[in-house]
Amino acid sequence: MRKLLIPAAVAALVMPFGVAVASADTGHHPSPKQDQRNTFTYALLLPVANNRVQGIGTATVVLHGHDAKITIHVRGLLDHAPHAMHIHVKGSGECPTTDDSRLHNGHLATSTTDGLRAYGAIGxxxxxxxxxxxxxxxxxxxxxxxGTYTYSRTIQITDDVARQVRHDNAVVVVHGIDYNKNGKYDTVLGASELNPMLPQEATAPALCGPLH
Structure with a gap:
């Protein structure tokens, strides 16, 4: 499958972070002043309002400085389809509610940008x-x-994201919904506002949970 990078239309999601976050593979090293406390955070991942999701999941993030061991368990989402996952930060530290939903191609649903007020930009x-x-x-x-999987990876995150996790202002979001229950991502909700080459179903938030 072809790798799709973020177009200009999604700049509002990522602009607060400027430079790329180094992963565990890049050799990025913590700064001397960084917080070295061990911090355990947990999120119950529940269906996003009005997106007709029946799945559920959990997420844990264990932090020591920049090192983050992340474990996510998900079940009940669309099978044989990619599910993007992110830690969102600097919103209100919450998940979208029905008040955040709006009409997409004539259907009431919650898109990724509809939820920005609640969960913030991608960290x-x-x-x-x-x-x-x-x-x-x-x-x-x-x-x-x-549709059902376990994700486990240790990565390095920025000081900024680590700070938000430690201060209960970080939210885990899993994307990808089957709004009309036809077993695939299609254009029932129109094109994604993040990338018009993708259907809205592919990028809409499915499960969401604040880290505490």
Missing amino acids: TSLTTTGDTSPNSALAIDRFPSA
């Missing part, structure tokens, strides 16, 4: 390999492609 892309910066937000060939 880290939870890819399976390689780069974990916001630049990999739509690298759909490097996310899990199953």
